[in-house]
Amino acid sequence: MARVALTELGHRGRTYALTGPERVTARQQVEATAAALGREVLCAEISREEAHRHMSAFLGAEAADAVLDVTGGDVNDGLLTVHDTVAKVTGSAARPFHQWVSSERVAAFR
Numbered sequence: 001m002a003r004v005a006l007t008e009l010g011h012r013g014r015t016y017a018l019t020g021p022e023r024v025t026a027r028q029q030v031e032a033t034a035a036a037l038g039r040e041v042l043c044a045e046i047s048r049e050e051a052h053r054h055m056s057a058f059l060g061a062e063a064a065d066a067v068l069d070v071t072g073g074d075v076n077d078g079l080l081t082v083h084d085t086v087a088k089v090t091g092s093a094a095r096p097f098h099q100w101v102s103s104e105r106v107a108a109f110r
Helices: 002-007 026-037 048-059 061-071 085-090 097-109
Strands: none
Touching: 002 085, 026 097, 048 061
8 A cells, every 4th residue: 555655646645544354453453463473462451541651651642642542542433444445546455454464464473
């Protein structure tokens, strides 16, 4: 997606809502990553306040708020909507998260 938007005409000044082809929760992402690694990955839930305290130490308070809004904050319909933007812009369907992590990125998680 980025290659097309950065190298082909007609994308200057545009913004795109990007998603995979299906909704996927953070827990499902952890499960898919664990499956790709072939090992168990534990997931522990913490409060927003605790997460904010930890994240603020290296991101700053404003960035921590923004990350938490997207990844675990107040979820709204806009954040839950699946878009076909990748296919429209690139001509290729977006890949599901489990495919992306298992085929292309698993080494980054080792």
